[in-house]
Amino acid sequence: MSNDNKSIHEFDFDLICEYFSFIERQGPGSPEVTRKALSFIDNLNDKSRIADLGCGTGGQTMVLAQNAPGQFTGVDLFSKFIDLFNQNTKKLNLQNRVKGITGSMENLPFQEEEFDLIWSEGAIYNIGYERGLNEWRKSLSPGGFIAVSEASWFTEKRPEEIHKFWMEAYPEIDTIPNKVAQLQKAGYVPVATFILPENCWTEHFYVPQVAAQKAFLKKYAGNKTAEELIANQRHEAELYSKYSAYYGYAFYIGKKL
Numbered sequence: 001m002s003n004d005n006k007s008i009h010e011f012d013f014d015l016i017c018e019y020f021s022f023i024e025r026q027g028p029g030s031p032e033v034t035r036k037a038l039s040f041i042d043n044l045n046d047k048s049r050i051a052d053l054g055c056g057t058g059g060q061t062m063v064l065a066q067n068a069p070g071q072f073t074g075v076d077l078f079s080k081f082i083d084l085f086n087q088n089t090k091k092l093n094l095q096n097r098v099k100g101i102t103g104s105m106e107n108l109p110f111q112e113e114e115f116d117l118i119w120s121e122g123a124i125y126n127i128g129y130e131r132g133l134n135e136w137r138k139s140l141s142p143g144g145f146i147a148v149s150e151a152s153w154f155t156e157k158r159p160e161e162i163h164k165f166w167m168e169a170y171p172e173i174d175t176i177p178n179k180v181a182q183l184q185k186a187g188y189v190p191v192a193t194f195i196l197p198e199n200c201w202t203e204h205f206y207v208p209q210v211a212a213q214k215a216f217l218k219k220y221a222g223n224k225t226a227e228e229l230i231a232n233q234r235h236e237a238e239l240y241s242k243y244s245a246y247y248g249y250a251f252y253i254g255k256k257l
């Protein structure tokens with residue numbers, strides 16, 4: 001495959017996007033969990049404005065829109081994900097209420113207090129949990145809700161191998177009580193917290209990747225970047241099966257004071 005006109009950096013992003021666009025979700029989660037988190041949000045109506053930050057191709061956004069009233073805006077850094085997102089809205093006949101835009105969660109193209117609900121599944125780590133909670137609060141109306149899923153430790157101590165992995169991957173991972181305290185400190189009333197069940201990682205995330213990995217390695221045989229990407233994904237899946245008692249994702253839902 002030729003990548004003559006592209007920097008390695010751009011090519012990597014394209015490759016990563018292509019890989020993840022094979023699967024419905026780009027992070028751990030499930031329709032059941034999205035609906036459960038949504039059940040803690042009050043007062044949505046047809047005029048409500050909802051943003052889904054780091055929406056990917058929109059797996060969870062579509063579930064939200066099918067289960068709640070309002071106008072939805074999905075934001076993702078990668079325009080290829082947004083293209084797929086907008087194709088999905090049409091397939092599900094949601095295009096009048098749901099729109100995907102390319103943009104960064106670090107520099108939201110919104111007005112102050114524009115949204116009644118800010119959603120983000122498996123994506124706030126890109127800006128960092130505390131920074132995201134603090135900065136996104138400006139875009140929420142008073143009494144508005146925030147709902148994010150975030151990597152969390154389940155125990156005070158854990159085996160060295162998994163501790164080291166996360167300290168390199170995302171040192172802001174923390175215990176659930178500490179994450180709830182950070183939510184409160186950022187100006188939200190903690191409304192609900194729950195741990196995502198293991199099937200969000202296995203059945204809905206790692207299992208669909210097995211077929212995608214085979215197809216991808218065949219298509220990009222001999223491509224070092226593709227091989228490295230797949231090796232990393234497989235390593236993550238192995239770590240999860242070994243250490244799922246110690247970490248996972250938790251949903252954190254708060255209401256702006």
Ligand code: SAM
Nearest residue numbers: 025026027054055056076077104105121123126
């Ligand atoms: N929410 C989706 C899901 O649960 O399937 C996607 C989760 S995926 C692990 C993280 C997403 O964040 C990716 O779609 C990625 O493109 C997006 N992302 C990364 N950095 C971003 C940024 N600065 N602004 C907006 N989106 C970003």
